Amino acid sequence: MNINFTLIAQAIAFAVLIWFTVKFVWPPLLNAIETRQKEIADGLAAAHEGRSALEVAAKKSEFTLNEAKQKASEIIGQAEKRGSQIVEEAKGNAKVEGERILAGAKAEIDQEVNRAKEGLRSQVSALAIAGAEKILRKEIDAKAHSEMLSKLAAEL
């Protein structure tokens, strides 16, 4: 074993190698690995976040669906009620209309009857007057008794 200058030369070589590694080898490797670690961690966090967001969305959609169903059944119920209401109303209207038409017809009939009565009355009075005239022609002066005669006719 002889210790000689080789020792110093090797120590210098060692120092240079350490300097080289510290300066040029370690930092880029460390950087690459740490960046990748961070990216993976971020990715996992994002995946987790996405999963929980999906859960929330599923819950929300279920809720919305239920709400929509409820609203739809409500609307259908309302519509049914409204439909039956309309039918009832129509029935009522028809009844009223029918009664009205009936009443109108009755009134018209009454009117016709009255008119016929009136006509008959005036014809009877005219006939009575004509009969009376024929009987009284000679005795009664039409002019002198016209007032009395028209009075008579009005009374009939």
Add this chain to the structure above:
Amino acid sequence: MATEHADNAQQVLTPSGYIEHHLSFNAQPMTDGAGFWTLHVDTFVMSVALGLLVMGLVWLVARKATSGVPSKGQAFVELVFGFIDDQVKNIFHGNRHSFIAPTALTVFLWVFAMNSMDFLPVDWVAGIVSFFGGEHAKWRAVPTSDINTTFALALSVWILMIFFSIKVKGLGGWVHELFCSPFGSKVWVWPANFLFNLIEYVSKPLSHSLRLFGNMYAGEVIFLLLGLWAATGVSGTIFGAILGAGWSIFHILIVALQAFIFMMLTVVYLAMAHESH
């Protein structure tokens, strides 16, 4: 194994000559006096080349690292990155990304690559080297079986340890800790504390470096012995090959394990330096 002997290399192939040849460094004196000012060219060239290769490959991937879907290369590098980062995270509780974790990555990959050179068949390396550098050119392919390499790493970590100790606790805090831990701050236990800390500071780099060196050196010697056996004849070649394969497979474990242990001790020592007692 004294390198001086290797220069009068044996012309005849003898077992001791074979082993000595393979355990000799390609030592080049830097001054006339040599002695300390000698450089093991094989150790230095192999370790720097491996360091550049392995950290360069990681850098090529890191440069284009994406936070999206990673390529296969990036996935592999990230696997190693995550492994090291996890280990450091369990031991050191501070800003590990600024220094300690990258250092751990460097230590692990570099030591692993240097240890792996043990898998190269020793005689192939010798063959290639003698092709270029002559028959007696020496080349040891495993930088971590050179005590200089393991000591260089361990001492660098040791200096970092003291540096971080002073940086975190202040010079006063560090000196206080030298004298007042682990037995307490009473004056009469100061010598015991100081002695204890002294032994700890000496033993840390020694055990740190010698563990790696011993494992890799022993592994290399066993490969050499098996290679020696293979030179004795047909049966030796067959058994040497079988046992060599077995040892190689077992050595995969040792290579990885020793790199891991060296890295873990580095992290533990640096983490301890950050803790106050």
